[in-house]
Amino acid sequence: MIAKKGLIMIGGCTLVVSAITAISFEQEEQKVNAPMITACQAHPGRTDGSGCHTCRTNCEKWGLSYGEYHCHNGGGSSSGSQATTPAYDAQAEQARIAEQQRLAEEARIAEQKRQEEEAKHQEELRLAEEKRIQEQKEYDQGYQEGFDYKWKNIHDDLSIEQLKEDQKSAKYQEGYEKGFAEAQKQLNEEKEKAYQLGYDQKKNDPNLSFQEPADQSENYKKAFRSGYDTAEKELTAFTQKVAKEHASHDGIHLDHLDENFPDGVIHATYTQAYQTAYQEAEADYFEKIANEARQNAQEKVWNQDQQSDPQSKQAISEKGKAKYQTQFAASVQEIEKNLKAEKASIQEQGYQDGLEGKEKEDTTFSKYKKYKIYNDLQSAYLQGYRKGEEKKQEEDNMFFAGTLSVLLTTIGGGGLIAYKKHKQKTM
Numbered sequence: 450m451i452a453k454k455g456l457i458m459i460g461g462c463t464l465v466v467s468a469i470t471a472i473s474f475e476q477e478e479q480k481v482n483a484p485m486i487t488a489c490q491a492h493p494g495r496t497d498g499s500g501c502h503t504c505r506t507n508c509e510k511w512g513l514s515y516g517e518y519h520c521h522n523g524g525g526s527s528s529g530s531q532a533t534t535p536a537y538d539a540q541a542e543q544a545r546i547a548e549q550q551r552l553a554e555e556a557r558i559a560e561q562k563r564q565e566e567e568a569k570h571q572e573e574l575r576l577a578e579e580k581r582i583q584e585q586k587e588y589d590q591g592y593q594e595g596f597d598y599k600w601k602n603i604h605d606d607l608s609i610e611q612l613k614e615d616q617k618s619a620k621y622q623e624g625y626e627k628g629f630a631e632a633q634k635q636l637n638e639e640k641e642k643a644y645q646l647g648y649d650q651k652k653n654d655p656n657l658s659f660q661e662p663a664d665q666s667e668n669y670k671k672a673f674r675s676g677y678d679t680a681e682k683e684l685t686a687f688t689q690k691v692a693k694e695h696a697s698h699d700g701i702h703l704d705h706l707d708e709n710f711p712d713g714v715i716h717a718t719y720t721q722a723y724q725t726a727y728q729e730a731e732a733d734y735f736e737k738i739a740n741e742a743r744q745n746a747q748e749k750v751w752n753q754d755q756q757s758d759p760q761s762k763q764a765i766s767e768k769g770k771a772k773y774q775t776q777f778a779a780s781v782q783e784i785e786k787n788l789k790a791e792k793a794s795i796q797e798q799g800y801q802d803g804l805e806g807k808e809k810e811d812t813t814f815s816k817y818k819k820y821k822i823y824n825d826l827q828s829a830y831l832q833g834y835r836k837g838e839e840k841k842q843e844e845d846n847m848f849f850a851g852t853l854s855v856l857l858t859t860i861g862g863g864g865l866i867a868y869k870k871h872k873q874k875t876m
Contacts, residue, residue, distance in 0.1 A: 501518060504516065591625035639672070650677060655713060742761065747780070794813075796833035
């Protein structure tokens with residue numbers, strides 16, 4: 450059973466009519482009980498001279514539309530016709546109410562479902578956030594521990610396998626790897642920076658002693674020292690090269706060491722390298738000059754040149770020329786002295802060859818053959834050879850006379866014959 454209400458306009462009031470409608474869904478029949486007037490209510494608002502006015506308040510309650518012009522007590526409606534009471538349609542009202550209830554129920558179910566899904570979504574978000582926070586915590590822990598480990602153990606390599614053996618979470622391992630890598634990166638950056646600073650410190654001031662940086666890590670100090678040592682090594686090589694170049698010139702042209710320093714060199718290294726290179730250059734230069742002087746002096750003496758002294762091709766500086774002249778004069782004296790002694794030795798060799806009856810030869814002085822002195826030496830040899838021959842003849846004569854005297858005394862004539870035969874054999 451469904452109760453319905455309707456509005457009927459009678460006189461100056463609106464009657465509220467109630468009716469009981471019985472609906473049989475099986476037989477699709479409708480029965481409406483006798484209507485009951487429950488109240489006569491006049492809605493507010495003054496009427497005009499025709500007994501009409503426009504509805505402005507609770508219009509739907511009286512079955513009117515907002516702004517609808519209508520009349521009471523038989524007055525005309527907004528359209529100018531006699532006001533009528535709307536017909537009451539119980540079936541339409543029932544359908545309308547059912548539709549409203551259905552829509553309301555669907556709305557309720559949809560809202561409930563939405564709320565449940567929203568609650569589920571919020572729970573999922575909460576759990577996801579908890580998981581994210583936990584994973585971030587594990588990641589951060591791994592990152593920090595990986596970073597700290599590498600920073601404190603510079604030369605150790607990362608061992609992810611050890612982390613897996615320790616059953617660390619994936620996020621922890623990821624964080625550890627990233628922290629380890631970041632520490633390695635920062636260490637490398639620190640190392641490069643320190644290396645360059647150490648390098649620049651020495652390069653910019655070659656004569657500055659090493660100054661270890663204070664309040665820095667061992668990694669930083671080691672890299673700083675490495676950069677400093679590299680610059681020092683380069684400067685040392687450069688200094689030695691420059692010193693040798695300068696000394697090679699100065700050793701030939703200067704009588705003393707140059708005490709000035711070129712720019713960009715290590716003074717102590719330069720001084721030591723310069724002195725050594727200067728002495729070597731000077732000694733080498735003087736040796737070349739001395740050899741040339743001795744050679745020229747030998748040519749002069751052996752060719753018996755009394756007119757002029759050969760000039761040096763090596764003596765290109767004043768100190769070189771002085772060295773050449775000194776060495777040349779000394780060499781001439783030495784060669785003349787040696788040649789005099791050799792001449793006497795050659796004459797003695799000739800004497801021995803003549804004394805022993807050997808053939809004449811010049812093997813002992815053949816090296817002089819292309820020089821003028823050869824004739825003098827040959828003359829000395831021949832002179833000695835002749836003296837040797839004379840000496841041998843003299844000795845032979847003395848031997849003959851002595852032997853003859855002995856033979857004559859001891860064996861008479863037979864001895865003389867024996868002596869003559871002996872003489873023939875020895876000749």
